[in-house]
Amino acid sequence: MSKAGLEDVVAAKSAICDVNGTEGRLIYRGYDIHDLAQHATFEEVVYLLWYGRLPQKKELDNFVTELTANRALPLGIVEMMQNFPSGSQPMDVLRTVVSALSLYDPDSDNNNREANIRKAIRLTSQIPTIIAYWDNIRNRKNTLIPKVDLSLAGNFLYMLKGEVPDELSTKSLDVALILHADHELNASTFAARVAAATLTDMYSATVAAIGTLKGPLHGGANQEVIKLLLKIGNVAKAHAYVHHMLEEHQKIMGFGHRVYKTEDPRAHDLRLMSEQLSRHSGDMKWYDISLKIEDTVMKEKGLHANVDFYSASVYYMLGIPIDLFTPIFAISRMSGWAAHILEQLDNNRLIRPRAEYTGEKDLHYIAMAKR
Numbered sequence: 001m002s003k004a005g006l007e008d009v010v011a012a013k014s015a016i017c018d019v020n021g022t023e024g025r026l027i028y029r030g031y032d033i034h035d036l037a038q039h040a041t042f043e044e045v046v047y048l049l050w051y052g053r054l055p056q057k058k059e060l061d062n063f064v065t066e067l068t069a070n071r072a073l074p075l076g077i078v079e080m081m082q083n084f085p086s087g088s089q090p091m092d093v094l095r096t097v098v099s100a101l102s103l104y105d106p107d108s109d110n111n112n113r114e115a116n117i118r119k120a121i122r123l124t125s126q127i128p129t130i131i132a133y134w135d136n137i138r139n140r141k142n143t144l145i146p147k148v149d150l151s152l153a154g155n156f157l158y159m160l161k162g163e164v165p166d167e168l169s170t171k172s173l174d175v176a177l178i179l180h181a182d183h184e185l186n187a188s189t190f191a192a193r194v195a196a197a198t199l200t201d202m203y204s205a206t207v208a209a210i211g212t213l214k215g216p217l218h219g220g221a222n223q224e225v226i227k228l229l230l231k232i233g234n235v236a237k238a239h240a241y242v243h244h245m246l247e248e249h250q251k252i253m254g255f256g257h258r259v260y261k262t263e264d265p266r267a268h269d270l271r272l273m274s275e276q277l278s279r280h281s282g283d284m285k286w287y288d289i290s291l292k293i294e295d296t297v298m299k300e301k302g303l304h305a306n307v308d309f310y311s312a313s314v315y316y317m318l319g320i321p322i323d324l325f326t327p328i329f330a331i332s333r334m335s336g337w338a339a340h341i342l343e344q345l346d347n348n349r350l351i352r353p354r355a356e357y358t359g360e361k362d363l364h365y366i367a368m369a370k371r
Helices: 033-039 042-051 057-069 075-082 090-104 113-138 152-161 167-180 187-197 202-213 221-232 235-247 265-281 285-301 307-317 322-346
Strands: 017-020 025-028
Touching: 025 033, 025 042, 025 265, 033 042, 033 167, 033 265, 042 057, 042 113, 042 152, 042 167, 042 322, 057 113, 075 090, 075 113, 090 113, 090 202, 090 322, 113 152, 113 202, 113 322, 152 167, 152 322, 167 265, 167 307, 167 322, 187 202, 187 322, 202 322, 221 235, 221 285, 221 307, 221 322, 235 285, 265 285, 265 307, 285 307, 307 322
Parallel strands: none
Antiparallel strands: 017 025
């Protein structure tokens, strides 16, 4: 019996990530997401996802050195981006540039594990640069040379805004990247694995994932959340506004989840980051509006906030443009995509599901003159 959207259908065995929807737990390689969000760095989590264990200090130092050494984009890529129409959507730019990067990669057609690790390092390092550079280019600002003494999160904020971020801003984005790094067989990761299973290259599999992430039912929900917060604008209006939306049967993005039957564990950590950023700025408005919306939706619909809901206010308070919210998802999720591509190739079998046929049967050809 087929299930719409393959809901609850087990399509692969994986040692990377476990999503326990009943208990509301997210596990990376055996580690609870709250433990990693509190204690680890994003770079440590990337290493964990790819190698199956947390790194020793020397291993992490070498890994970070490799990541920072690969942040720059080829000159031909930058020149290509400068000729894009200024109104091009960031996700379209990201998809196109990642595809073009394969032309500059000496390992592009080498599909062994060592070459794919090198490609994964380049993509993980260069995707933040692509996104920051595009925002600079479209706003006619100078592109900055990536800094090697900042974390991936810190360097992205630096290249985007032109100044070294403070510790809380860097930590907030770092935590958000950890929380978004992987989530089992979500739509974009499944797309990446389907592509990888054909033995195509990592760039092609990543482009498939980016194209899937672009869809508003997957990666674009937090953009809709912040648009709602901006429309409401005042905590005193939040309850009535959301109540009206619910009465009109309008969908409120950022609530509910196909897997979690309780609170999305990632929402817990992002709620804390939203509160901390609000207190640091001295303006609690966006956090307070978010709390009121969450309370209203829970009381009236019994739906919990998911990862998209509080990531919206976190990114907005970090000064990130709204149309970069989904590309930032890609910055993080590249680590998970790469882990799943590597795992797929380690024990590959072409992914070829069947469809339950519901069409006509036993029809016979009718000559054109008799139709």
